[in-house]
Amino acid sequence: MxxxxxxxxxxxxxxxxxxxxxxxxxxxxxxxxxVNVLGHNHPEWVSAIKEQLEKLVVAGPMFEHEERDEMLEELSHFVNYEYVYMGNSGTEAVEAAIKFARLYTGRKEIIAMTNAFHGRTMGALSATWKPKYRQGFEPLVPGFKHIPFNNVEAAKEAITKETAAVIFEPIQGEAGIIPAKEEFVETLRDLTEDVGALLIADEVQSGLRTGKFLAIEHYKVEPDIVTMGKGIGNGIPVSLTMTNFDVERGKHGSTFGGNPLACKAVATTLRILRKENLIExxxxxxxxxxxxxxxxxxxxxxxxxxxxxxxxxxxxxxxxxxxxxxxxxxxxxxxxxxxxxxxxxxxxxxxxxxxxxxxxxxxxxx
Structure with missing residues (x-):
């Protein structure tokens, strides 16, 4: 509407x-x-972006640069994931998560939730539930199925050794700001571990906003993959897909992902959030x-x-x-x-x- x-x-x-x-x-x-977690025209953020624009905007994913090091250092204050893959939007982060899950497990099935919203590209759209987003774009990517959100019994029935990953939002945003129940999140974690599947927390909307860096922290559960976007760059298009396992070079990439301007935006945003204690x-x-x-x-x-x-x-x-x-x-x-x-x-x-x-x-x- x-x-x-x-x-x-x-x-x-x-x-x-x-x-x-x-x-x-x-x-x-x-x-x-x-997106604008620091509001509009934050002077420290704007100054850092202006300085970066005059220094280096893109370098290409084949090069290292100090802005990436700066971003990773700031990120380490909040999470301890070993690998960070950078894209340009939340839906790209979800696409990466789906690809990584299939590559890592060798399986195809992705379980998502009713009322979920994960993005509008074909893989993310396949995980997204509402027909109004999907109609006109079928056939979507095969291998996806949806179970009722917060339904423990449905999760127990659906998650098997055929499952590559379960993706969910700790707080469903587009569905109407619906928090996951603690028992449901714990069940997802236990079941995925039991069958060798991965648990993906989509924090594109819920990250930074709930009093903790990730909303999943309220549940004291650590997922295998976390996606972030929106506010992480305070307006510069950027996203993160975080894991504790590596992906073979060449299996995934992005022309713009991890460019110096985006890295500076993330590093500056995180530094201000940390300095001003805004997340807490x-x-x-x-x-x-x-x-x-x-x-x-x-x-x-x-x-x-x-x-x-x-x-x-x-x-x-x-x-x-x-x-x-x-x-x-x-x-x-x-x-x-x-x-x-x-x-x-x-x-x-x-x-x-x-x-x-x-x-x-x-x-x-x-």
Whole structure:
């Protein structure tokens, strides 16, 4: 569905705000669909990118460069995966993960979840569940099957010695900000280990946002492959596929993946997040919206879904009219993915604004 009846033309951003072509100011709670984790025009980040543009943008994957070393050093503060493969988008990271799983195990079957969203290229699309994304592109890549998310018994029945990997989102984003249940994640880990399959955590949307570097850390489970994208470069297209096993040189590659500009963007983003403790602070900024026609608020940290009894289109439109940009996840969920630099006080104002709009349009308090 369209986010707004009329598309908004944004022309500049500063911090947690953007301005449209008419000069109106908005609090940006979309952040490029979870991309601008440092907000817009962060001075330290912009300075580093400008400097890199004047120094070296691309080098080619056959060369080493200091920006890659810098990125890996910053990444080591958060995770201890031995190998990092760089691409240009979240869907590319998922494609790499699928390829690596089949190559490593020698098996073909990939198990994904109902309501999952992993991207729009052919392999990632095959793991993505909703028919609206898939229709018109069949036949998709063979070997994929879907099981109900958070269904332990379905997982036990589906995962066998034919399975190469199980891919899942610790918090399903496009599905409506639905966290995985602890028992389900533990079951996936146990079953994949038992049959020699790999566990892939897709953290493209959930990474950085939940109070921990990876949302999977809340479950104290270590997957075999992790994918990241979106906010990891704060706006420069970049993605990571992290593993503890190597892939033979030549089996996978990317012309632009791991270029000096992208590496500098990741290194600078991670350094600022670490220095300002923004990832940990995200957890305390979660808000719970209570208003008429609100079923629940779910998610973790600054990955928030407000589940409604009614379609959310008119609520989203009215919030825009009042200077708040929010996103959707399906027809009945208002989705918030704000910059991590947003303050707790600003999030409380967001809570009040959303509750006010919902109550005004729904005819009173719930």
């Amino acid at each position: 369209s986010l707004y009846r009329k598309r908004l033309r944004v022309v500049r951003g500063e911090g947690v705000y953007v301005w449209d072509s008419q000069g109106k100011k908005y609090l940006d709670l979309i952040a490029g669909i979870g 602070k995200a957890e305390e900024k979660f808000i719970e919206v209570k208003a008429k026609d609100v079923v629940m608020t779910r998610g973790k940290g600054l990955m928030i879904g407000i589940v409604m009894r009614k379609p959310v289109g008119r609520f989203v439109e009215e919030l825009q009219n009042r200077g708040y940009l929010v996103h959707t996840a399906g027809q009945r969920v208002i989705r918030l993915l704000p910059p991590l630099i947003i303050s707790k006080e600003q999030m409380n104002k967001v809570k009040s604004a959303i509750e006010g709009v919902i109550n005004d349009l729904s005819g009173g308090e719930g």
